[in-house]
Amino acid sequence: METLPFLLTLAAATSVYLLWFYLLARKLTGPKVWPVVGSLPLLFVNRRRFHDWIAANLRATGGAGTYQTCTIPLPFLARKQGFYTVTCHPKNMEHILRTKFDNYPKGPEWQAAFHDLLGQGIFNSDGETWLIQRKTAALEFTTRTLRQAMARWVNQTIKNRLWNILDKAVTAKHSVDLQELLLRLTFDNICGLTFGKDPETLSPEMPENPFAIAFDTATEATLQRFLYPGILWRVQKLLGIGAERRLKKSLEVVEKYMDDAIAARKENPSDDLLSRFMKKRDVEGNHFPISVLQRIALNFVLAGRDTSSVALSWFFWLVMNHPEVEAKIVKEISAILTETRGNDRQKWLDEPLVFDEADKLVYLKAALAETLRLYPSVPQDFKYVVENDVLPDGTRVPAGSTITYSIYSVGRMKSIWGEDCMEFKPERWLSPEEDRFEPPKDGYKFVAFNAGPRTCLGKDLAYLQMKSVASAVLLRYRLSLVPGHRVEQKMSLTLFMKNGLHVFLHPRTLA
Template sequence: METLPLFFSLAAVVFAYSIWFHFLARKLTGPRVWPLVGSLPLLFMNRRRIHDWIAGNLRATGGSATYQTCTIALPFLARKQGFYTFTCHPKNIEHILRTRFDNYPKGATWQAAFHDLLEQGIFNSDGKTWLIQRKTAALEFTTRTLRIAMARWVNRTIKNRLWCILDKAANEKESVDLQDLLLRLTFENICGLTFGKDPQTLSPDLPENPFATAFDTAAETTMYRLLYPGFLWRLKKILGIGEEKRLKSSLKIKRDVNGSFFTSDVLQRIALNFVLAGRDTSSVALSWFFRLIMNHPEVEQKIINEISTVLRDTRGPDHNKWLQEALSFDEADRLVYLKEALTETLRSYPSDPQDFKYVVHDDVLPDGTFVPSGSTVTYSILSIGRTKTIWGEDCMEFRPERWLSQEGDKFEPPKDIYKFVAFNAGPRTCLGKDLAYLQMKSVAYAVLLRYRLSLVPGHRVEQKMSLTLFMKNGLRVYLQPRALA
């Protein structure tokens, strides 16, 4: 008899929870949710392809381009820490990044996840801490001197190292991992530009760089912190298991170019934040660019024709002079179609596929979606470029001409700038955008004018689960010398 009250109490709790869960699930528009665990099972099953999975869920919404789900189906938590709104709607993104900028900071969840890696650097801070760093960096990034310095470092690395490695591979008919070479190149450039130091990772013998390897591992494992409830990764950190064990090991490998340990403050606040911005994004974008070029020879030929036209004007008809020196600052500025092709690459394969924001106060997005305070809003940059209602029926096609002005003589971004946020937008717009284009143009010229690329047979190109859209298996290619007309 004593068990009856307990039985009825449990039954009442289960019944009340079932009613609550029914109304919660009915309001959610994303992947299926289960009692207690919410959408965590599907999240775990798709953890190796999370970017494509999110994009698929957004496409499944039809024209709304927004869905909501929860990873913890428990009262209170389901509408706070466990509640996620995913969107690729340009008006929503403008609302988040500009109109209500103060209501959508990085937030405590993001900062806690990235604190071990980035501390309070510019990419992991809000409010006054972020504003001070932003203003300081803006003073440097807006100067022509910095662009000239970037061009000098890029051209030096291309002429003295990249061409030597590629020439050797072409002559010996050996394949190279182009993504690895590009990562080494951009790492050397950002170290040179930021610290005036040369890590020499792009030497002919391609020495292992413990810092770069550890940084890649740390960035990848930190990403998992954002996908699961906070208590899970904190528990793993305490126990020292799984991804948290890998992260701890990676963070120990922090040395400067001379092999000496950085101080924590210098490394976390400056080095890693600039490495994240200057190394990964440009190299990843270039990797996807070269992959697309191999599949679109007509685009490749237009790029070659444009480069040839510019160099014929600046260096004369002698092809040897075209290949002796890297691009000058002014020559790079004249490559309009190349910029369009690089931008089209970023539309389809943005280096940063998604971003997370914390909701400070209850709000309603422009498409009518209610977002509760304490929850998370994620905008999928990858999905924007792959949504027909945003970019049209040909959104999955690689078509650089979509960025050409009606007059046909200049690069022209879309009138709605929030259709393309590969360089972020609003107050957090990337300060290094012009430097990124300069570096990417220089490298594209250096590779394409000298060589024809072909993918190694059987090599699989697929996305890697990381903060940036790395290729999981690299980009292994053969190089053949190009005959210029």
């Protein structure tokens, strides 16, 4: 007899829950949701093509470019922890990144997940902590000395290392993993620029560097924290197992390396970013402590390594598939070098382009921007909603929920970029005369370098580094993909190629 009341109570509770779920689900506009598990099954099924899945969901909205979904359809949680607003609508992104900037910080979950690696560095902080670092960094990034320092690092890395490795591959008729080489090149450059210490990971021997390995391990373990429920990584950290154990050990190596770099800079200050920050003071007028300096430097290394190398990898792949674009790039480089170095082809090849020469490469910049439109290095970003708000397109976002803006999807929306949005077309970035680089009038159609107060400070330097490397490779070699090699996206916060970019190099004959 006691079973009947229990079953009736269970049936009543189930009915109430299903009614509540129905009322919730009818307001959601994204992928299908199920009771209890929400949209998690579809997210799991599409985990290996996550960015394309989001883009398809956004295209399915027509021109709206926004949908809402729920991963925890349970009372009291559904409208906060489990609620996601996904958008690629330029007006919404402007609202999030500029107009209501203070209402959309990184948020507690993001900061908790990245705290051990990035601390309160510029990419993992909000409010006053972020602002003081932003102002300090902004002053440094506008100085000519920083540009000159970057130019020196890029030039010597190309001339003394990259060209040697590529020339040996040509002679031996061996393929190279261009993505791996570019990662090493940008890593050496950003380490040199940030704390004046060259890890020399790019060399013919392709040595393993303890700092680079530990840094990679730490970033991968940190990413896992963000992809899975917070309770999982917190339990692993408490027990000292799994990815958390690897994170702890790798951070010990990273911190030791950083301590040595800081000690060296105290004895012998230079023009690197670390030396500059060591001279600065925080909001209370004190010098930054060593622990904070470590995290400031690591934030810049994280931002400066992966983004440029990943963008260049996709650029070279696209150029290989569009020979007409490649021909225009080589023609433009040749024209600039004729002006600056004369007609002697050997002089063109003796030294990499200096930044003043790279500055003049308009079409190449357009090709790089077009690459980032289709394959942004950071394909999506997340923001926490502090207070209830209404986006410009009328979407209501509840406090405590998350907004994801898909940079990857923006470039794939016909309503934003036109019917030819999937075509690789550098000309869309040029003036009608094709003599000037012209970004879109609506700056929030293109946020590969972020936008608003958090716009990437190193944007101009990143373009110069990418143009220098791209011209150094394309002027000397034609590239061809290794037969059978599959170029696929790796599902991570940065749009790596899953299997690298394996290519053969062929000496280029300049007309």
